[in-house]
Amino acid sequence: MSKVKSHKVIGFRSTRLAIIFFLFILLLSMQFGPYNQFQLANISTLLIAVLSITLLTGASGQISLGQGAIMAVGGYSAALLVTRLEISMWLAFVLAIFISALFGLFLGLAAARLSGPYLAGTTLVMALAIPSIAIRFDSFFSGDIGFSVDYGYPPDWLTNLLGEISIEEWSLYVALPFAALSLFAVLNLSNTRSGRTWRAVRDNEVAASLAGINIARTKVIVFVCSSALAGLAGAIYGFRGLVAPSVYPTDLSLLLLTAAVIGGLRSIGGAIFGTFVIVFLPDVIEKITKFLELPETISIYLPALMIGLLLLITVILNPRGSAGALEHIRHRHKH
């Protein structure tokens, strides 16, 4: 009975937090101009991908440098379904989740045998190799040209309800519900028995094994869940305009990992913060460099440099990221 109640409490809390996130972003967007609305859509999309890392690395301790490649799997799946089979974008997004999850299953089967740097190396190779497959089999995947896809136009009922909807607002309305649902799913997963099992594997595989947890199966399940999220993010990301190898470069994987590390790999709140940083920091730096009238030779390198520095500072001063730092401050105040 207490178990049922506990699940209900967790479910209620996850729902509440997901709704708060949804309303928070929506509220912001209503006050923002079109460009920042588009950036909020980017945050919603990339948050799903960062959450996939939080789940994989933060919750189960498996390192992936190839989430961008799994995003490509999701993007290509959705684009092929829409352009070749002419199914609706929404259905294509849902199917992309399943296709990516299936891909994650195969990847997980191999990953279950690997750990640490070997797993990181394997996933990095995947990040490099998967976009090249699209070029090798160009008649099917359309090579470098890729697939020109977008979110289309908002449905009439929504326009009738809200009035004229800009392209940027529509981007947000497509991405945000998926982000809120992903947040709900990850919050739920993290706080249920599955999440505790994953953390047990992360913290001590031998102890977890002695407690009766099937380590290999657990790792595969995490990979499947993480890939499903990354695939969904990839599909929404690609439909901003193009699904092509150049949309999912290797450094996209590294940027996502950076967001997760800056925020705190084990924290969902940290994932949100980290995603805000990678999306908005370049804009803030641009405003500062314009204000200071810095020469172009300096200003164009500053965003990448600052994000890199922030990553280094996080790893050196507080490896648990901003969420860890916040917890530390809270702990000090209590005592």
Next chain:
Amino acid sequence: MNLRKPLILTVVASALVGSLVMNSFSATAASVPGVSSTEIVLGMQLPQTGPASPGYNKIDDAARAYFDYVNSKGGVNGRSIKLVVKDDEYKAGRTITTARELINNDKIFAFFGSVGTQTHLSVVKDINRRGIPDLFVNSGYSGFYTDPKKYPNTFGGLGTYTVEAKILGKYLKEKYPDKKIGILWQSDDFGRNALAGLTASGLKFEARKTSASFVAGTQGSIGLGTQIGQMKANGVEIVIIAAVSSATAVAYATAAALAYKPTKWAVISVGADSTTFQTILGARGTAPATSAALLAGTISASHAPAAGDADDEYIKAFKKINDDFNKATGSGKVWDNNVFQGMNLAYLATAALLGAGKDLTRAKLVSYLKNNGSKLSSAAFSPLGYSNTTHEAFTGFWLGEYDASLVLKPIGGTRVVYTTDSANGPVTVSNYKRPAIAADALPRVG
């Protein structure tokens, strides 16, 4: 994560305050975006940083230098031209964001001279959907221009790869009928377009014998040894390269290492920039004299005078403007093909803005280019193809050979410009005569 009520309220309140502050900075919308009584704002996206940036990152400074010159002479119909540039790092995902920034924050009137095929593909549909003029894209990909119904506002800034390849292919087929001709191409839109053009001219290639390809961007890591080795093993006498300049440099260096000396190299112009060629080989330890000797004798094509043609009147005028107005530092200001291209497109954009008239709107500019664009002139020896049925830019090329000082000189001493289309039209000699440049180096429209 434990969010308590006060924290939630704080976050929501911060959001409201933050958004109100942001709103106070938002500009009021003009009747025509990017056009005021004193200014016209154009936007450009190109790689200013990253591996794809060398060479291309000079185009924006050169264009801005020409616009600054125009502004110093009173601007276009009393309006100065402002060029806003965004670095997309040659990553399509980033291009989508920078395009939105240019449209929504910088409120540009039109896109101008954006660099790259893949990057531009990610935004071209959106730009056209919004009705924004997309002027003079620095890409030879014919897919942008040959179907104006698909992209009604997009106009080319380079001759298409197909047109150039058709002209080059016809020449090689007629000049070297008994030689074995092969091709090294990068497996992307550029390589495929060039291959299609060469095939349309009647040349035939056999996979794994006279045709070798590689994944674009991998030339540095794979070294092209397999591809060049294949050419040598199959006795290819004329090697055509349809790849970027860095790949051309690697191919030449690899051939030298394998002691492979084809009778002739022929390189599609995008991959034949001598400055980039020498820079890349220089970084690998090859002395300038040695790299110059490697490239000398290579056949290539151009729609305009060679950047090194010091006697050309357009080159003289543009070089002077570059010296006086280009604010780039170091090598960014050094005169080469990229600087020339940036300046020539800025000249063309100035002409188009002049032609569209004082009551400037986006629709008027696009309409002017469709109906009168082919009458505009620039430094090119080739006519412009802009019309209601195609938005291709330069429809002609002349063929030349690099001399010992790496200046492209017309084959046979006389420059003959050939013209064709990106479809199955024949290659013919162009009778276009380039108008002289005005004394003040400003364009004139009829």
